[in-house]
Amino acid sequence: AQSVTQLDSHVSVSEGTPVLLRCNYSSSYSPSLFWYVQHPNKGLQLLLKYTSAATLVKGINGFEAEFKKSETSFHLTKPSAHMSDAAEYFCVVTLYNFNKFYFGSGTKLNVKP
C-alpha cells in the first residue's frame, strides 16, 4: 500500500519565483514526516521534519513545510527559488512504529535562469 504520494514527478520554476512541491500521505496514526533533498551524485540530506510539534516547520536553505492533518498533506515551499535548489526532493513518512520510513517517488526540481 502506498503511504506517501508526491503529486509531481517534475517541477520547473524560474529563479526568484516560489517553489511548491506537493506531498500527500495516508496513515491511520499520527505520523512523522520529513523532506530530503538529493543533489546530483550526492547523498540524501534532511531538509526538515515534522514530529507533532508546530505544524509549520522551517528547514534549511529557506524551505518550509506545513502539516495539514485534515488534508493529509505536507507540501514543501520556498518563497524564492535559487539555481542551487535544482535537485530531487523526497517526501518521507514514518507510521506507527517510527522505525520504518516510507519514501515518495521523488520530485525533480528544475530552476531556470
Place this chain on the structure above:
Amino acid sequence: DVKVTQSSRYLVKRTGEKVFLECVQDMDHENMFWYRQDPGLGLRLIYFSYDVKMKEKGDIPEGYSVSREKKERFSLILESTSTNQTSMYLCASSLGGRASEQFFGPGTRLTVL
C-alpha cells in the same frame, strides 16, 4: 559530525558474481537500513535491522541477504548477481523513536553486466 560510510562508490560485476556491500555508522544508532534507488521509483527498502543480529525484510528482499554482527556495521549481500540488480544502493541509520530522522551514506552504484 555524524557519518555513514559505504565501502565502495562504484562497482562493476558480472552476472552470477557475489557482491558484499558494507555500511558503517559512527552514531551508535539502533536502526540501519538498505535501500535501492531507481529512477522514477524513489527509494525502496530492501532490509532493515533494529538491533545486532536482528533483521526484518523490507519491500524487495528477494535476491538479497544482510548481516549485522556489530552495532555499527550492516552488510548487504548479493549471493548471485543479476542484471536487474543494477542500481544505486543506499545505506542509512537512525536512532529510533518519533523524532528520529535517517542519516544516509553516499551510495554505491552497482552495475551488473
